[in-house]
Amino acid sequence: MASPHILVFPFMAKGHTFPMLQLARLLLRHGATVTLITTPGNRPFISSCLSDTTVSIIDIPFPQDVQSIPPGVESTNKLPDISLWPDVLVATKLMQAHFEEVIESLPRISFMITDCFLGWTLDSAIKYSIPRLACYPIGNFPLCLEHLVSEGRFVAGEDGIKLADFPWIKLKREDFEPTFIDPEKVKGN
Structure with a gap:
């Protein structure tokens, strides 16, 4: 063959x-x-x-x-x-x-x-x-973040956002577009 x-x-x-x-x-x-x-x-x-x-x-x-x-x-x-x-x-x-x-x-x-x-x-x-x-040569990390957001698994705190399953990863709310964190904000547009 x-x-x-x-x-x-x-x-x-x-x-x-x-x-x-x-x-x-x-x-x-x-x-x-x-x-x-x-x-x-x-x-x-x-x-x-x-x-x-x-x-x-x-x-x-x-x-x-x-x-x-x-x-x-x-x-x-x-x-x-x-x-x-x-x-x-x-x-x-x-x-x-x-x-x-x-x-x-x-x-x-x-x-x-x-x-x-x-x-x-x-x-x-x-x-x-x-x-x-x-x-689709996008990295898996952004896709995983999107999935975690859709499942509501982001934990917002004063020092930023923590991923419940990955506490060593710390992200600040301003690291994201507002619509990424809260997709409901774009539904009326």
Whole structure:
């Protein structure tokens, strides 16, 4: 039986890319063939992180004609203002034709793992009948906090908020948006 060929496509932000690079390494250890899609501007970072692996890296161009994104910017860490990140997100949709050209040029792909912010890759996966897994590379700690808040397991005190099950973690109320601590505040809006 041939090894599975997995296509990996992270979003152009280091906080999203790095976990997917680690995932690519794990897939290799389990005998998979891994191809990773990136842009020319992100390739040096990715290549340096994966230089000791057999991951194939393929570049597709990042759109250069997006008015709000300065020329040469291909990742959120290069933006002059982080408020422009939604524009990067929207611009990635313009990469779909190049992404599909890569799919057509590669040996049979067993499945693809793409970043949750690259939702349009689902359309490509359906078009080519390739199973797709959306990766949410957020850390578990924020998800756990959200769960604890929803269960009412925050304990408010004068010295801040303590997690009942983790008393050594101390957070101040001002560390959070008010709606995170009290989701009821946004229901009327």
